[in-house]
Amino acid sequence: MAKPLLQVEDLNIVFETGNQTIHAVNGVSFRILPGETFGLVGESGCGKSVTALSLMRLVPSPPGKILSGRIVWDGRDLLSMPTAELIRLRGSEIGMIFQEPMTSFNPVQTIGSQIAEVLAVHEKMPPKEARELVVEILAKVGFHDPSRQVDAYPHQLSGGMRQRAMIAMALICHPKLLIADEPTTALDVTIQAQILELLRQLQEETGMAILMITHNLGIVAETADRVAVMYGGKVVETAPVRPLFREARHPYTVGLLKSVPGYDETGNLYAIPGQIPDMTELPPGCLFAARCHRATEVCRQRCPELKEVAPGHWVACWLY
Numbered sequence: 001m002a003k004p005l006l007q008v009e010d011l012n013i014v015f016e017t018g019n020q021t022i023h024a025v026n027g028v029s030f031r032i033l034p035g036e037t038f039g040l041v042g043e044s045g046c047g048k049s050v051t052a053l054s055l056m057r058l059v060p061s062p063p064g065k066i067l068s069g070r071i072v073w074d075g076r077d078l079l080s081m082p083t084a085e086l087i088r089l090r091g092s093e094i095g096m097i098f099q100e101p102m103t104s105f106n107p108v109q110t111i112g113s114q115i116a117e118v119l120a121v122h123e124k125m126p127p128k129e130a131r132e133l134v135v136e137i138l139a140k141v142g143f144h145d146p147s148r149q150v151d152a153y154p155h156q157l158s159g160g161m162r163q164r165a166m167i168a169m170a171l172i173c174h175p176k177l178l179i180a181d182e183p184t185t186a187l188d189v190t191i192q193a194q195i196l197e198l199l200r201q202l203q204e205e206t207g208m209a210i211l212m213i214t215h216n217l218g219i220v221a222e223t224a225d226r227v228a229v230m231y232g233g234k235v236v237e238t239a240p241v242r243p244l245f246r247e248a249r250h251p252y253t254v255g256l257l258k259s260v261p262g263y264d265e266t267g268n269l270y271a272i273p274g275q276i277p278d279m280t281e282l283p284p285g286c287l288f289a290a291r292c293h294r295a296t297e298v299c300r301q302r303c304p305e306l307k308e309v310a311p312g313h314w315v316a317c318w319l320y
Contacts, residue, residue: 004031004072005177005209006055011069013050013059013233020280024050024064026233029306032177037203037210039224039241041217041256045276047233048213049099052181055211056090057081074176092122095170096179097163104166105154111165112138112150115172122173137168141198160191167198174206181213196223217260221245226312229253232277232287235306239313249315251292286318294319 013025025047032038040048053059054066057078071078073094078086090096098104105114115137116130125133131150138146141164154162163183170178180199184192196219203210212223220227221241228238229250237250248254258270274291277283285302289295298318306314 002033005034005074006032006211007070007072008051008055009070009072011051011054011071012067013047013054014065014067015063016065017063022279023282024233024279025054026282028069028230028233028235030228030235030238032209032211034176035203035207035209036225037212037223039220039227040211040213040230041215041220041227042230043215043256043276045279046230048215048230049181051230052096052179052211052213055179056094056096057086088122091118091170091175092173093175094177094179095173095175097166097170097181097183099181099185105162107154110151110153111157111162112152115165115169118169118172133172134168137172138165140202141165141168141171142194160187160195163187163191163195164198167195167202171202171206171208175208177209177211178203179211179213182215183212184214184216184219192219199223217245217256229256232282233279234287234316236288236317237313237315238306239310243310243313249309249313249320250288250317251294251319252288255291286316 009029011025011028015022015024028051040051042048050059055071059066066079105111112131112134115134116127119125119130119133135146135150138150143149143161143164157165184195187195199210200223212219214220224241226239227241227244228235229252230236231252237244237248237253244253245257248257255272259272261269272291277287277290283289285300286304289299292299296318304316304318306316307320308314309320
């Protein structure tokens with residue numbers, strides 16, 4: 001097996017607000033191989049985006065705090081990396097598409113100047129040369145008139161074009177890993193398909209790995225090689241994408257798949273009963289036990305660890 005490009009080991013992140021401690025990420029572990037697309041899926045609030053931000057050490061502190069764990073990037077520990085080295089890594093070796101491009105861009109600077117700033121920081125490129133390269137990459141990501149649109153402000157672009165500009169910024173230094181945090185949120189289905197096809201083409205051209213973070217199982221099925229399912233800040237199942245969709249093992253994953261419109265042959269729209277647990281007071285057992293119709297007493301008392309139930313297929317459930 002190829003050496004992992006990124007390895008996350010037993011990551012724990014909390015947010016301290018007043019007298020409360022929110023356990024946002026609890027013992028998360030996964031690895032990403034060179035050139036693969038790894039999907040991280042789960043409902044809103046499960047810890048996907050916080051996990052993504054931690055990979056770039058962008059979790060706001062305070063109130064956020066990485067309590068423990070390791071994030072190993074290409075053999076280097078990100079959590080102990082000096083700030084100067086970390087700044088050089090962001091954007092050059094790891095690129096990121098943030099969840100909302102309208103709030104990620106500075107509204108009073110042109111998109112071209114903001115993308116060119118990445119080249120100035122990482123490549124020490126002169127302004128004229130940087131502008132030419134920015135125009136080239138804007139054309140590559142689908143801008144129809146990049147030599148003019150390079151001087152546009154974020155509010156002058158549609159949602160889909162802002163997302164393309166964000167992709168251009170993330171890829172201009174040819175990173176080894178692209179973190180795509182909900183890259184198609186709030187876009188209509190036609191634009192969603194265009195963005196996903198663009199990412200696929202760019203991955204083929206550059207050989208980069210992609211961490212695809214989404215709540216959309218359709219996107220995972222279409223793009224990912226392997227997938228991890230998160231619930232309550234924990235990874236509850238991880239597997240190659242086809243075995244996961246063909247034979248999901250964890251009751252939460254089964255519930256997610258049933259919730260996809262059209263998945264149920266009866267035509268009924270399924271909803272997982274109950275609510276996610278209070279993340280300030282985690283129960284002693286499985287976090288999904290209160291919503292699981294198959295839960296037993298051991299599920300409520302002891303938290304299961306991930307176990308391999310088939311080659312490459314891991315699940316955290318007492319049923320297995």
